[in-house]
Amino acid sequence: MKTVVVYKSLTGFTKKYAEWIAQELKADLLVTKEIKLLLKYDVIIYGGSLHAVGISGINLIKNNLKKLKDKNLVIFTTGASPVKQSTITDVKNNNFSEEEQKQIKFYLFRGGFDFNKLSFKYKIIMTLFKWKIQLTKNKTPEEKGMLAAYLKPVDFTNKEKIKELLEYVYLLE
Numbered sequence: 354m355k356t357v358v359v360y361k362s363l364t365g366f367t368k369k370y371a372e373w374i375a376q377e378l379k380a381d382l383l384v385t386k387e388i389k390l391l392l393k394y395d396v397i398i399y400g401g402s403l404h405a406v407g408i409s410g411i412n413l414i415k416n417n418l419k420k421l422k423d424k425n426l427v428i429f430t431t432g433a434s435p436v437k438q439s440t441i442t443d444v445k446n447n448n449f450s451e452e453e454q455k456q457i458k459f460y461l462f463r464g465g466f467d468f469n470k471l472s473f474k475y476k477i478i479m480t481l482f483k484w485k486i487q488l489t490k491n492k493t494p495e496e497k498g499m500l501a502a503y504l505k506p507v508d509f510t511n512k513e514k515i516k517e518l519l520e521y522v523y524l525l526e
């Protein structure tokens with residue numbers, strides 16, 4: 354099975370998981386917006402960072418699901434907050450219809466947060482988000498963690514977490 358890992362990463366956390374996965378699967382590793390580059394592969398693994406319930410760059414896959422109907426599709430996203438089943442469900446439902454979900458296997462990994470590495474546009478968005486949390490009464494542990502991460506970058510990436518994804522891909526072969 355020819356496998357490719359393609360990713361979009363703003364500050365390096367998704368990149369790290371993509372590199373680990375590609376290395377373990379001896380897969381090609383790409384950063385591209387061109388679907389035609391992916392069509393020669395049997396297994397396509399896409400990774401993008403979590404933005405609210407959106408997955409950065411996911412339109413590359415979403416807009417081409419018909420072309421990819423015979424491929425094995427694996428999508429992963431990385432977020433700063435701890436992994437929760439409810440987030441997995443929300444992200445899946447927000448990005449893919451019930452029918453589309455049958456075509457993909459989905460994983461959420463914990464990434465990290467590094468405000469200083471964000472582009473100007475995302476610094477503005479995330480500053481507004483910080484103000485919103487600051488104004489929230491009775492902050493959740495996740496909100497408190499997020500505020501702390503603005504002051505000091507956090508990295509929760511963990512190679513162990515890719516095991517389940519790797520096993521899924523091995524079983525395709």
Ligand SMILES: Cc1cc2nc3c(=O)[nH]c(=O)nc-3n(C[C@H](O)[C@H](O)[C@H](O)COP(=O)(O)O)c2cc1C
Binds near residue numbers: 365465466
């Ligand atoms: C606009 C924006 C929205 C985000 N929303 C979330 C979120 O809803 N939940 C979460 O856990 N992390 C969120 N994050 C944090 C990123 O998902 C996290 O830093 C990710 O690991 C970054 O991966 P990257 O460096 O590959 O882009 C957000 C980051 C940005 C810039």
